[in-house]
Amino acid sequence: MLDAILMEQQGVPAVAIVTTPFRTTGEAMATSWGKPGYPFVHTPHPIANLTENDLEARADELADAVERCLRS
Amino acid sequence: MGSWGSSARCYHRHPLDTVQDPRELIEAYYSAGWTDGLPVVPPSDASIEEMLAAGGLRGDEVIGEVAGRNTVVVADKVAINAVMAGCRPEYLPVVVAAIKGLCHPDFAYHGPASSTGGSAMVLVVNGPVARRLAINSGNNAFGQGHRPNATIGRAVRLIMMNVMNTRPGLLDRATFGNPGKYSFCFAEHEDDPPWEPLHVARGLRAEDSAVTVYASNxxxxxxxxxxxxxxxxxxxxxxxxxxxxxxxxxxxxxxxxxxxxxxxxxxxxxxxxxxxxxxxxxxxxxxxxxxxxxxxxxxxxxxxxxxxxxxxxxxxxxxxxxxxxxxxxxxxxxxxxxxxxxxxxxxxxxxxxx
Incomplete structure (x- = not known):
């Protein structure tokens, strides 16, 4: 979340992706940077033990949501 | 939950001044979400001023800035939380040094403070101040029963929660945490050591007082x-x-x-x-x-x-x-x-x- 906020401050379009349990943390971080309601994407937890194919499938699932965030 | 976001003394924002029964005051701090789960000592103007004076600080002095949190830590709020933790005024310089350590770029606060690893912020105190404040370095050094050990580390954790925006479930995502998150402060035993003490090994002089901050899960x-x-x-x-x-x-x-x-x-x-x-x-x-x-x-x-x-x-x-x-x-x-x-x-x- 912090990376996305800082990158956007530098003019680089960015979307944060967090796993679902970290939604509250993402919202808290956005609020601490004066951006309550900052849009981001979430995906089920965990991801670290997914196979490469599973990860690619997860990325495909998220692509539309990422695009919506970029356009918002 | 009460707000610590402004530069005002937050405790005045709660209608506590008219409360006479200490239990009500303590409950009010619970209601505001300002405790670590244990009762706190409700601060007063006098106790805050005494704390600041012992640290030689003005209330508006900046102690540090938390990279990644968009947050500045000022002396007034450090003093308030030190009172709440039960510190004696003479402990404040150690608390201040520890907070400066947490804000140091090398410590990279956001990672160890927020991580699922749930680190305790371990404070190792060296030098004359450890002896002057009687910070325990001996039997049960990591355990209960010694006021400076219990309250200096507790003050640091309260400051993390209330000032540095590090609340459980939000920007503190500890899976378990550990009991050292309440307080983890001890002094090095310097009377008969096999080597130079830790702060000297890390570049300071033996006559310096120092605190080493270290994240351990x-x-x-x-x-x-x-x-x-x-x-x-x-x-x-x-x-x-x-x-x-x-x-x-x-x-x-x-x-x-x-x-x-x-x-x-x-x-x-x-x-x-x-x-x-x-x-x-x-x-x-x-x-x-x-x-x-x-x-x-x-x-x-x-x-x-x-x-x-x-x-x-x-x-x-x-x-x-x-x-x-x-x-x-x-x-x-x-x-x-x-x-x-x-x-x-x-x-x-x-x-x-x-």
Whole structure:
């Protein structure tokens, strides 16, 4: 979340992706940077033990949501 | 939950001034979400001013800035939380130095403070201030019963929660946390040490007072009642620091090893230097790549070369931080593994006493 906020401050379009349990943390971080309601994407937890194919499938699932965030 | 976001003294924002019964005051602090789960000492203007005076600080002085949190820590709020934690005013310089350490870029606060690893912020106090404040370095050094140990670390955690925006479930995502998150503060035993004390090893003078802040997610007591020489004794420490469940198997780790009296005496009698101890531990804190792969701590299938390729958990001798504390009796010492990531480093800050 912090990376996305800082990158956007530098003019680089960015979307944060967090796993679902970290939604509250993402919202808290956005609020601490004066951006309550900052849009981001979430995906089920965990991801670290997914196979490469599973990860690619997860990325495909998220692509539309990422695009919506970029356009918002 | 009460707001600490403004520069005003937050406790005045709650209608506490007219409350006469201490229980009501204490409950009000619970209701505001400003405690660590234990009752706090409700501050007053007088107690805050006394705290600031003991630190030689103005209320609006900036103590530090929290990278990644868009937050500045000012002295007034440090003093308020120190009162709430039960600190005596003369403890404040240690609290302030610890907060400066947490805000230091090398400490990289956001990682260890927010991580699922749930690190305690371990405070090792050295120098004259440790003796003057009677910070416990002896029996039960990590345990209960000593006001400065209990309240200095507690003040740091309250400041983290209330000022540095580090609340459980939000920007503190500890899976378990650990009891050291309430307070983890002890002094090094400097009366008869085998080596120069920790703050001197880290570049300060012996006559300086200092606090070293270090993020550790666990405390592992190492037992050995038979070892009479450094090598067998230290093998137990190296083993404890390289088990298959350690958080970071990629290296760049730090660890804090605290030797209590019996073990320190073994090392002192043998004439081993701090550097020798550090070197021995980093050389022996290693496992075969195959071990890590079988336990899925490294990716990929086990290959023939993995059976004879050793992975060391520490790169640099100085990343084994060593202190002496604890009782003279008992064959115990302690390993405190670091948070487990190269992005945070222990920081030693001089304690400025007026």
């Amino acid at each position: 666990s405390l592992y007591q190492v037992y050995n009642q038979l070892a009479a020489a450094p090598e067998p004794l230290l093998l137990g420490f190296a083993d404890a620091l390289c088990n298959l469940g350690v958080p970071n198997v990629k290296g760049f780790n730090q660890a804090l090893v605290v030797f209590a009296g019996e073990h320190a005496e073994v090392l002192r009698r043998a004439g081993w230097s701090r550097a020798q101890v550090q070197q021995f531990v980093i050389e022996h804190a290693c496992r075969r790549v195959a071990d890590f792969k079988r336990a899925a701590r490294l990716p990929g299938a086990v290959e023939a070369a993995d059976e004879t390729t050793w992975r060391h958990l520490f790169e640099r001798p100085e990343d084994i931080l060593i202190a002496c504390a604890g009782g003279r009796a008992g064959s115990w010492s302690a390993c405190l593994p670091g948070w487990g990531n190269k992005w945070t480093r222990a920081v030693t800050m001089r304690v400025e006493t007026s």
